[in-house]
Amino acid sequence: MLTIGDKFPAFRLKAAVSLEKGKEFADVSDQDHPGKWKVIFFWPKDFTFVCPTEIATFGKKNRDFNDRDAQVLGVSTDNEFVHVAWRKNHPDLKDLPFPMVSDIKHELSRALGILHPEEGVAMRATFIVDPQGVIRFVSVTDLSVGRNVDDVLRVLDALQTDELCPCNWQQGQPTLQVA
């Protein structure tokens, strides 16, 4: 499994981005959103029980992520049509503000090393990727364990927060570098 300091793999995948007819799908790639942080989280299967709660929570907090210059991407190994169907089917997912990405060929999940060995689906993994494409945080839980979105936000805050003001210089420190 890839970990902090590793480069997040390149990808170009189909995503469900809207329920509006004719505008349901878009391509999503690692090259989108230059200069932004990315929060990329995976769930095992659409239409299952634990998933919509946490996906909806990511949706509710989307603005907090945007405020921190971060783009949220949700991914599973289901196809993009299933994503749309699930969104139509589940009231909490109707207005989801971020793309639901389809890793139908399992390539991204495999490159990240988060495919469940028996189930063959993505495990419940979360990655925070910095604007340079480097993984700065990773967490993964077993299939049935939900995750805490506030904690992801807290980690993002901590990663972005640094004492960059020269006011903080200690004697003997030459310069402070951009985080």
Next chain:
Amino acid sequence: MSALDDVRDAIPEPAKDLKLNLQAVLAADGALSPAQRWGTAVAAAIASRNPRLRAAILAEARAQVDGAVVDDAIAAAALMGMNNVYYRFRHLIGRASYTDKPARLRMNRIAKPAASKVDFELYCLAVSAINGCATCLQAHETVVLNGGLTEEHVHDAVRLASVVHGAAVALDLTEPTP
């Protein structure tokens, strides 16, 4: 007549020196580029907290220089409004146990201003002069000089900040008392 002219005229007679000084420091002479002059003026006006002067200088700055400069000046005034208090506390207390604690404060724009980095530091310096933090002044002055500006730039920026602050005090006299 511009809002700035109105504001100048509103400065009461006993404070006439400030009226003339304000005109002088905002005029295009001295070491500062237009961006440096208007950026410093905006940051100083925000830090000086007179709503009328702030609005007038913001309007004039938007007419004179790029929007990114004005935005940087706003950011510098707000961030130093925080940092001058926080780091002044650290320096005045002078106990290592506080200095060793992480501040856990966002100040990302200091590292990535929209316009010029060294000009941003100059605005921070001007605001620090108003808010009165010795270590912030020393730290930002060092960065400004290392960034290629001269003592003339620093001196003109601090003169500008001083006058803007004085003008704000004078204009406060004209505010209706509740």
